[in-house]
Amino acid sequence: MSNKTVSLIGVLATIIFISSALIGGLLIDDYSVTSQYISETYAVDTEYGVWLRILGYIPSGILFTIFCFVAIKYFPSSKLIKTGFLGVGVFYGIGTIVTSIFACDSGCNPEFINPSISQVIHNLSALLIYAIVPISIIIAGIGLTKFSNYKALSFSSIILGTLSAGLVFLLFSNLQSDFLGLYQRVIELLILTWVLICAFRIKKTGNNDLN
Structure with a gap:
């Protein structure tokens, strides 16, 4: 593969992930990007949830997995x-696929009252995504510090990973906050920014600059 x-x-x-998140929010009346999770746009009872998963989140998860591997x-x-x-690749790529296949209950059941098996798997997968992906980005950044041609990418990785880890802590420290949706979207944006930076670096250097 070139x-x-x-x-x-x-x-x-x-692009597919961001488009799905934007479109999903627009399809639901009175949906708040500030206070509501992205997952709520494709919960089991949303009108277009299945299509968002099949045409958006699952394909994007597959592509993220392939890209990272x-x-x-x-x-x-x-x-x-x-x-x-x-x-x-495993926790963001495959994790996105899993959270999409196992959609959350109506409204994503924030009180976790009598959750379905799908909700339990969804929540567990989401927890692993946010707990491990920021750390993985930091680890990649630390590894890149040893190579002179990758100082900028190393610095970007460590910063983006650290910022996303901080926001994950903020997100889970107060699950009653009115800004949960905002925190989640910024975390996602930081992770996606890292993916794009890596993608553009690969396009620029190919495999002829590995030192």
Whole structure:
């Protein structure tokens, strides 16, 4: 797979994810991007939830997984870098697929009252995504610090990972906040920004700059 193809996969995955989040919010009356989770747009009882999952989130999750798994070979050989990319691929890529297949209950059941099996799996997957993906990005950034040609990407990875980890802590520290939707969207934006930065770097350098 060429570097341009890998780069395109990362960009396309990001575009599909963002488009799905935007469209999903517009399809629901009185939906608040500030206080409501993205998952609420494709909950089991939403009119277009199935289509958002089939045409949006599941494809984007597949593409994120492919991107992260293949992108490894376009960066220097390092256990930390490989661990970081695999972490994002498994927990953000596959995690997005899992949370999409197992949609949350109506309104995403914030009180967790008699949750369905789907809701339980959805919540567990989401927890793993937000707990592990920011750390994985930081790990990849630390691994990149050893290579002079990747200082900028290393710095960006550590900053984006740290910021997203901080917001994850803020998100879970007060699940009654009126800004849960906003926190989640900023976390997602930070992760997606990292994917795009890596994608553009792969397109620019290919596999001929691995030192």
